[in-house]
Each structure stands twice: as C-alpha cells, then as structure tokens.
Amino acid sequence: MVAEEEPAQLDELLVLLEVAHSVRQRLDSRAKELTGLTLAQAAVLSRIAVTGDSPSVSSIAAAASRASHTVTGTLKQLERSRLVVRRQDSQGDRRRVLVSLTPAGADKLRAFRQATAALIKPLGYSARTEQEKARLAEAVRTLAELLSE
Numbered sequence: 001m002v003a004e005e006e007p008a009q010l011d012e013l014l015v016l017l018e019v020a021h022s023v024r025q026r027l028d029s030r031a032k033e034l035t036g037l038t039l040a041q042a043a044v045l046s047r048i049a050v051t052g053d054s055p056s057v058s059s060i061a062a063a064a065s066r067a068s069h070t071v072t073g074t075l076k077q078l079e080r081s082r083l084v085v086r087r088q089d090s091q092g093d094r095r096r097v098l099v100s101l102t103p104a105g106a107d108k109l110r111a112f113r114q115a116t117a118a119l120i121k122p123l124g125y126s127a128r129t130e131q132e133k134a135r136l137a138e139a140v141r142t143l144a145e146l147l148s149e
Contacts, residue, residue: 016143027119034115036081037108042116044074045083045101045109054098056089065144075099083108 028039037045047060055063061071078084083105089096101109120126128136 013146020140020143023123027116030119031112031116034119035108035112037112040074041078042109042112044071044078045105045112048084048099048101049106049109054087054100057086057097057099060099078105 024039031042032038035042043064044060047063048055051059057071057075058068060075061068064071075084075086079086081104082102084099085102086097086099089098125133
C-alpha cells in the first residue's frame with residue numbers, strides 16, 4: 001500500500017514545486033525589470049536591513065538558508081552597485097566580514113518592496129485570513145525543509 005501512495009505523493013510534491021518555481025521566476029523577472037534587483041539580491045538586502053546592525057556574511061547566509069559562497073557572490077554584485085559595504089570585523093575575528101547597507105541600498109530595497117507589493121497584490125495574498133497565511137507559511141517551511149535534507 002505504501003508503494004502505491006508514494007508515486008501520488010511525489011506527483012503532488014512535483015506539482016507544488018513546479019508552481020512555486022513558476023511564480024518565483026515570474027516575480028524575479030518582473031522585479032528585476034522594475035527595480036534592477038533579483039529576488040536573491042533583495043533577500044540579502046532585506047536580511048541586512050532587518051538586523052539593524054552590520055551582520056556577518058555567515059549570519060546572512062544562515063538567515064537566508066544559503067551557502068556562504070552564494071551569499072558572497074550576491075554581496076559582490078551588490079557592492080559593485082554600491083548598495084552595500086563590506087568590511088573586516090575590526091573588534092573581533094579579523095577573518096569575519098561585516099556588511100551594511102548604503103543609503104542607496106536602503107533606497108533600492110524600499111523601491112523593491114513597493115514594486116513587489118504591487119506585483120503580489122493580484123495573487124490575493126493580502127485577502128487571505130491570518131489562518132490561511134499561517135498554513136501557507138508552514139507549507140513553504142515544510143517544502144524548504146524537505147529540499148534541504
């Protein structure tokens with residue numbers, strides 16, 4: 001019986017992943033068109049902004065569930081665009097790199113948030129009940145856990 005259920009469960013998971021991928025691609029493409037930022041770049045800027053401090057590259061990577069080298073590549077792009085500044089931790093471990101937003105980075109993140117809010121609105125997310133939003137968030141967390149195993 002279990003063997004018969006597994007293909008159906010796998011099919012359901014594949015459909016969910018395909019839908020999520022399609023939504024992400026559309027949002028990423030449109031957000032880049034409107035703001036010049038990819039979702040990955042905006043996620044890194046957001047992680048920096050949320051801390052209100054100068055987080056380390058490794059803490060940004062952990063919060064974003066990304067490998068440090070992936071975040072480092074994104075930070076290099078953002079630094080070239082003068083949206084972030086990276087510097088060595090002068091008070092602790094000198095190998096540790098701290099990151100902060102520039103005023104231009106804060107402005108770009110604000111513009112990104114406004115533009116993506118307009119993109120997301122047609123999806124009807126804001127019209128969902130708090131319970132529906134919580135279930136959706138839990139489903140996304142579960143998918144992320146499944147993919148990280």
